[in-house]
Amino acid sequence: MSIVLEARQVSKNFGGFHAVRNVNLRVQEGNIHALIGPNGAGKTTLFGLLTRFHSASSGSIFLKGEDITAKGPAEVALRGLCRSFQISSIFPGLTLRDNVRVALQRRYGSSHQFWLPSRVLSRFDDEAEQLLDLVGLTSLAQRLCSEVSYGRKRALEIATTLAMQPKVLLLDEPIAGMAAGDVPMIVELIRSVAKDRTVVMVEHNLSVVESLCDKVTVLVRGEVMAEGTYREIRDNPAVREAYIGAGYEV
Ligand SMILES: Nc1ncnc2c1ncn2[C@@H]1O[C@H](COP(=O)(O)OP(=O)(O)O)[C@@H](O)[C@H]1O
Ligand SMILES: [Mg+2]
Structure with missing residues (x-):
C-alpha cells in the first residue's frame, strides 16, 4: 500500500496562535482515514492546509509523492485532492x-x-x-x-x-447536524464512494469512525496525540483523557 497524501512537520500560525503544530500525517491509498479531536483542535485548518486553501507557516505537503506545498488550491484539486x-x-x-x-x-x-x-x-x-x-x-x-x-x-x-x-476526498464532518434517520444513508454513501478512492474525514461520531475507518489520527491543540486503528485509539489513556476532558464520550 502506498502513501497517497502526506503532511510533513506542517504548522499553521494565525497571528502567533498555533492552530496546527508540526503535524505529520500519512494517508494510505484506498483507506478511509479519520481525523478526530475536540473542537478547536485544528482539524479544519489541517484540511485547509492539505488542500492549499491555507498556506502553511512551515512544513511540506505531498500528493502521490509530489511536493504540492507551493501549489494553489485549483491546481491541487485538478491533481485529484x-x-x-x-x-x-x-x-x-x-x-x-x-x-x-x-x-x-x-x-x-x-x-x-x-x-x-x-x-x-x-x-x-x-x-x-x-x-x-x-x-x-x-x-x-x-x-x-x-x-x-x-x-x-x-x-x-x-x-x-x-x-x-478526486482521487483523495476530504470530508469535514459529513454527518454533522443531520437528522439521525439520515445518518445511515451518508455512512453507506461514504463507504461506497471510498471503494475506488481514498477518503480522509473529520468525524465526531465515534461509532461512525469505528464502522467506517481503517485508521484514526487524533489531533489535540494542533498536535497529533495518537494514531492507529480505532481500537488502539480508544484504549489510549491520553486520548481518553483529552476526550473526556473536552466532554466527549469515548
Ligand atoms: N482564519 C483564522 N484566523 C484565526 N484563528 C483561526 C482561523 N481559523 C481557525 N482559527 C483557530 O484555530 C483553531 C483551530 O480551528 P479549527 O481548525 O477550525 O478547529 P477544528 O476544526 O478542529 O474544530 C481554533 O482555535 C480557531 O479559532
Ligand atoms: Mg472543524
Missing part, C-alpha cells in the same frame, strides 16, 4: 441535477459561467445521471435543492465534489 465544499456552495434555486451539471462544468474550467444555457449544460447529462445515481438522488433529480432534506443536501454536496473526480 478535493475537499467537500460547504453546503452554501450549493445553489438552492437550482434542481439537484443542475447543481451537479454546474459542478461538472467547473472541472472544465468555466467556474464563473454558471449561467450557461441549458443546451451547453446538457453535455454533462450522462455524467450527472451517474453521479446522482451514485449518491442515491436519481428520483429527486428534478427537485429544487431548497426542497430536499439537509441529509440529501449533504449527499448532493458529495456528488458535486465527486464531479471533480
Whole structure:
C-alpha cells in the first residue's frame, strides 16, 4: 500500500496562535482515514492546509509523492485532492441535477459561467445521471435543492465534489447536524464512494469512525496525540483523557 497524501512537520500560525503544530500525517491509498479531536483542535485548518486553501507557516505537503506545498488550491484539486465544499456552495434555486451539471462544468474550467444555457449544460447529462445515481438522488433529480432534506443536501454536496473526480476526498464532518434517520444513508454513501478512492474525514461520531475507518489520527491543540486503528485509539489513556476532558464520550 502506498502513501497517497502526506503532511510533513506542517504548522499553521494565525497571528502567533498555533492552530496546527508540526503535524505529520500519512494517508494510505484506498483507506478511509479519520481525523478526530475536540473542537478547536485544528482539524479544519489541517484540511485547509492539505488542500492549499491555507498556506502553511512551515512544513511540506505531498500528493502521490509530489511536493504540492507551493501549489494553489485549483491546481491541487485538478491533481485529484478535493475537499467537500460547504453546503452554501450549493445553489438552492437550482434542481439537484443542475447543481451537479454546474459542478461538472467547473472541472472544465468555466467556474464563473454558471449561467450557461441549458443546451451547453446538457453535455454533462450522462455524467450527472451517474453521479446522482451514485449518491442515491436519481428520483429527486428534478427537485429544487431548497426542497430536499439537509441529509440529501449533504449527499448532493458529495456528488458535486465527486464531479471533480478526486482521487483523495476530504470530508469535514459529513454527518454533522443531520437528522439521525439520515445518518445511515451518508455512512453507506461514504463507504461506497471510498471503494475506488481514498477518503480522509473529520468525524465526531465515534461509532461512525469505528464502522467506517481503517485508521484514526487524533489531533489535540494542533498536535497529533495518537494514531492507529480505532481500537488502539480508544484504549489510549491520553486520548481518553483529552476526550473526556473536552466532554466527549469515548
Ligand atoms: N482564519 C483564522 N484566523 C484565526 N484563528 C483561526 C482561523 N481559523 C481557525 N482559527 C483557530 O484555530 C483553531 C483551530 O480551528 P479549527 O481548525 O477550525 O478547529 P477544528 O476544526 O478542529 O474544530 C481554533 O482555535 C480557531 O479559532
Ligand atoms: Mg472543524
